[in-house]
Amino acid sequence: MLDIQNISKIFNPGTVNEKVALNGLSLKVEDGDFITVVGSNGAGKSTLFNAISGVFLADSGKIILDGENITFQPDYVRSRYIGRMFQDPLKGTAPHMTIEENLALAYLRAEKNSNPFSRITRKEKELFRERLKMLDMGLEDRMNTPVGTLSGGQRQALTLLMATLVPPKILLLDEHTAALDPQAAEKIMNLTREITEKNHTTCLMVTHNLKQAVSIGNRTLMMAGGDIVVDLKGKERDGLTIQDLMNLFKEHAGKEFDNDRILLSE
Amino acid sequence: MLHIVQTALSLGCIYSLVALALFLSYRVLDIADLTTDGCFVLGMAVSVSSAAAGHPIMGLFLAILAGGCAGIVTALLQTRLGVPSIIAGIITNTGLYTINLMAMGWSSNVSLIKQETIFTMFRNTGIGGSWYAIILAAAISFFCMFIMREFLKTRLGLSIRATGDNRDMVSASSINPKFMITVGLFMSNCFTGLSGAIAGQLQKSADINAGTGIVVIGLATLIIGETVINGRKSISRNILACLVGNIIYRFIYAIVLQTRIIPIEGLKLMTAIIVAAAIAAPYVRTSLEIQKRARRELRDDA
Known part of the structure; x- marks a missing residue:
């Protein structure tokens, strides 16, 4: 269980550019939850994810994962159990290294004490090939291709596979399909569901x-001004329509939500 | 003539280790490591002083270690103390001047007169006749290239490569990029130190100023090699490019020295121009193409 207690983050404090990105936010995430997070730009969604994954330290507050206080752990330590995907498909993979090498790096999270001078074993190659087949993109036959030559959709699929190769305790998805064409986006979304359901991965997804926000997962959070303003789960969330969510938005986030990046399409 | 060829080949092999070090720091890790100049002299000073005391082989290992330590200092400055990477290299380099003088017993020059070096020891085995120096230098160079190639395939090597390729992704894979930079700079400076060590024992002397411009020459040779054998295509090719570029450079050097087409004092300037031109070439090519296309298409429209 992830327990976020009263975290705050202020950027550029004491200057004209001061920005309260997180304002005493608290959140409890149960194991196996799939939570969708909505909110206008600047509501603090990405800042929340950065705080959870350890990209920066929150100014105050605690983050506790499965009883362990991880507030001060650096990001590379947390990445053992917190997986993350970004909107930009270029962020998650090393372009000049092959598919196989990228997967091998992601697989480093698996073995705590593996010999740093050992190479990729045949058994691992077989595992990578098998997982790549799941993507159904023919990547299993291109294991020695540099990742930089793949399309955005393929790279994002590979990133998803890398983030879940060793199932994390928590997977953070920051608009991970937003930069893809509709077909690729759907494919990645289906894969995300498939993989997280199979592993019962706890998941937070900004969208x-x-x-997507109302149809996927079991809980929806709405953020505004660096805090959670609406938290819907269980019965409240069942049968929630896009219009309901829009109305909630107008009520809580006011004009802030007036922005063209919100997709209303069916 | 034969002597020129031999000198060019052996120097090419020895200095290829500097290019190999820069390949690791500049190409793989994407860090401009300016420790190189001082580190080269450090290796030279340690190795020649050791040989002067009667321990030429031990001198090589000490030089490798000393070089590695210099790399660690630079790495710690940038990863633990927040000094920008180029400044970190310059700081270490400056400090090394004193350390190097100390390693040479507070003198700016140390010469070996009758003491053994690895080269005289190898010559005494009788292998290779007059080619002994090249054989030994080439053997060491190939061994180092092999080590580098195999190392980059290991988990540690992959992690270092990823650190230079996409740092965001590295921390997301539970790899500590700071540690990887430290390991990478340690290794690359081990190679630089070794290069200085062998060069010192070959010429039987160490000089406090022997390292001036080594980093630029190293980059030039790396880029020349990459251009000639299309070295950016694969890791193995890129490693081989270090040697190819160095041998070409040393032949150019020898020809200039022999024919005096340009005065020998002008060689550093020529090297600087080669490096600038080689690094600028892709950029200039693209902008020229755009200009050409713009001129043509705008004329057609008119």
């Missing part, structure tokens, strides 16, 4: 697609 600007309100249809």
Whole structure:
């Protein structure tokens, strides 16, 4: 269980550019939850994810994962159990290294004490090939291709596979399908569901697609001004429509939500 | 003539280790490591002083270690103390001047007169006749290239490569980029130190100023090699490019020295121009193409 207690983050404090990105936010995430997060730009969604994954230290507050206080752990330590994907498909992979080498790096999270001078074993190659087949993109036959030559959709699929190769305790998805064409986005979304359901991975997903926000997962959070303003789960969330969510938005986030990146399409 | 060829080949092999070090720091890790100049002299000073005391082989290992330590200092400055990487290299380099003088017993020059070096020891085995120096230098160079190639395939090597390729992704894979930079700079400076060590024992002397411009020459040779054998295509090719570029450079050097087409004092300037031109070439090519296309298409429209 992830327990976020009263975290705050202020950028550029004491200057004209001061920005309260997180304002005493608290959140409890149960194991196996799939939470969708919505909110206008600047609501603090990405800042929340950065705080959880350890990219920066929150100014105050605690982050506790499965009883362990991880507030001060650096990001590379947390990445053992917190997986993350970004909107930009270029962020998650090393372009000049092959598919196989990228997967091998992601697989480093698996073995705590593996010999640093050992190479990729045949058994691992077989495992990578098998997992790549799941993507159904023919990547299993291109294991020695540099990742830089793949399309955005393929790279994002590979990133998803890397983030879940060793199932993390928590997977953070920051608009991970937003930069892809509709077909690729759907494919990645289906893969995300498939993989997280199989592993019962706890998942937080930022999306600007309100249809996704109400149809995927079991809980929806709405953020505004660096805090959670609406938290829907269980019965409240069942039968929630896009219109309901829009109305909630107008009520809580006011004009802030007036922005063209919100997709209303069916 | 034969002597020129031999000198060019052996120097090419020895200095290829500097290019190999820069390949690791500049190409793989994407860090401009300016420790190189001082580190080269450090290796030279340690190795020649050791040989002067009667321990030429031990001198090589000490030089490798000393070089590695210099690399660690630079790495710690940038990863633990927040000094920008180029400044970190310059700081270490400056400090090394004193350390190097100390390693040479507070003198700016140390010469070996009758003491053994690895080269005289190898010559005494009788292998290779007059080619002994090249054989020994080439053997060491190939061994180092092999080590580098195999190392980059290991988990540690992959992690270092990823650190230079996409740092965001590295921390997301539970790899500590700071540690990888430290390991990478340690290794690359081990190679630089070794290069200085062998060069010192070959010429039987160490000089406090022997390292001036080594980093630029190293980059030039790396780029020349990469251009000639299309070295950016694969890791193995890129490693081989270090040697190819160095041998070409040393032949150019020898020809200039022999024919005096340009005065020998002008060689550093020529080297600087080669490096600038080689690094700028892709950029200039692209902008020239755009200009050409713009001129043509705008004319057609008119």
